[in-house]
Amino acid sequence: MSATPQSPLDPARFCAMMTQSYENRIPADVRTIIAAEAITPLGPKPHIVDLGCGPGLWLRDVAALRPDATLAGYDRDAKMLEAARGLGLKKAKWQSADVGAADFALKPDSCDVIAAHFFFHFFADPRRLLATMHDALRVGGSFVMTGWVRSSMADFADFWVTARTAIESSSAQAAPTDDPEAFCYQRFAEFNRYTLDDIRWLLGRHGFSVRRDAMYTKNFAYLIAGIA
Numbered sequence: 001m002s003a004t005p006q007s008p009l010d011p012a013r014f015c016a017m018m019t020q021s022y023e024n025r026i027p028a029d030v031r032t033i034i035a036a037e038a039i040t041p042l043g044p045k046p047h048i049v050d051l052g053c054g055p056g057l058w059l060r061d062v063a064a065l066r067p068d069a070t071l072a073g074y075d076r077d078a079k080m081l082e083a084a085r086g087l088g089l090k091k092a093k094w095q096s097a098d099v100g101a102a103d104f105a106l107k108p109d110s111c112d113v114i115a116a117h118f119f120f121h122f123f124a125d126p127r128r129l130l131a132t133m134h135d136a137l138r139v140g141g142s143f144v145m146t147g148w149v150r151s152s153m154a155d156f157a158d159f160w161v162t163a164r165t166a167i168e169s170s171s172a173q174a175a176p177t178d179d180p181e182a183f184c185y186q187r188f189a190e191f192n193r194y195t196l197d198d199i200r201w202l203l204g205r206h207g208f209s210v211r212r213d214a215m216y217t218k219n220f221a222y223l224i225a226g227i228a
Contacts, residue, residue, distance in 0.1 A: 011079040018054045019083065021163060025118055026058065026146050030222050035065055037212055037224050038113055038142035044068055046112035049136075051099045051129075052119035056084025056092070063089050074099055099129065106136035118147040121193045130206040137227055143208060145199070145223045150192040155218040157184045196221045204228075 039048070039062060046069045050059050053073030063071060071092040075081055076099075084094045097104055100123065106114075114133050123129060133143055151159075160183060194202075200210050203225050213223035 011077055015055055015077070015079040015083055018080070019057065022055075022057045024163065025220065027216070030146060030216055031058075031061060033212070034144055034146075034222065034224065035062075038144050039065055042066070042069075042112050045070065047072070047110060048113040048115070049106065049111050050074070050115045050117065051133075052116060052122075053084060053094070054080045054117070056080075056087050056089070056094065058115060058117055059084075059092055060087050060089060063091065067091075074104075102128070104129075104132070106132055108135045109138055111136045112138055112141045113144060114141070115144040116147070117145070120145055120199065121148045121191055124193070126202060127206070130202065130208075134207045134227065139227060141226065142211075143203070143223075143225045145225075146220065148191045148193075148219060149199070149215065149221045150195045151219045153184070153188055156188055156192060157181065159217075159219050160184050196223070199223060 039046075046066065048059070048062055048066070048069050048071050050056075050071070050073045053059060053075050054077075056073050059071045059073050062069060069091065071089060073081075073084055073092060073094045074097045075084070075094075076096060078096070081094045081096060084092070099119075111133075114137060120126065137143065196213060196215065199221075200213070200223075203210060203223075207228050208225040209228040210223060210225045213221060215221045
């Protein structure tokens with residue numbers, strides 16, 4: 001059984017939602033911090049991987065910053081990969097894969113950066129994934145994460161009401177659900193699985209050393225870690 005759940009949304013709708021919400025989920029100031037800490041300092045021709053890459057927008061931004069980099073995005077959603085391929089990134093390979101599957105692997109000592117954006121919360125048991133990432137990262141490389149961390153139900157519900165309004169203003173197709181309150185009740189436990197302290201602890205147990213992290217909204221955090 002896969003470690004990552006199927007999306008309850010229509011694939012086209014989910015892809016549209018992820019595209020329209022990108023700037024709110026990973027705002028420019030957070031992307032700038034990640035770039036300065038983990039992308040810009042890399043040596044020539046780095047290899048950068050995005051797990052659960054969605055429509056490929058983060059790797060698009062990385063490609064603009066580091067045109068010498070080779071890029072790999074993994075996702076199991078065909079609509080997401082179709083959108084990513086439509087970006088026309090010449091040095092990117094978009095691969096259909098369930099990162100939570102038992103047979104998912106990355107070549108050891110092959111990656112300079114591994115990213116997981118709005119993805120880590122899906123894993124009730126992330127031990128295998130963390131071990132895979134640890135083995136794949138080169139010395140001096142970085143694990144980069146942005147995503148959901150535990151908040152109150154009130155804050156979670158407030159986010160979805162605000163997000164729905166913002167997303168629908170750009171594309172009604174991208175609205176997260178026809179009943180955002182029901183979505184909050186149904187998905188609260190999954191999206192609020194870990195605190196930032198929990199993630200630090202998990203990384204420490206698997207040989208990572210956190211270099212920088214912070215909450216940037218009541219619901220979202222970023223984290224940059226290397227090999228301890």
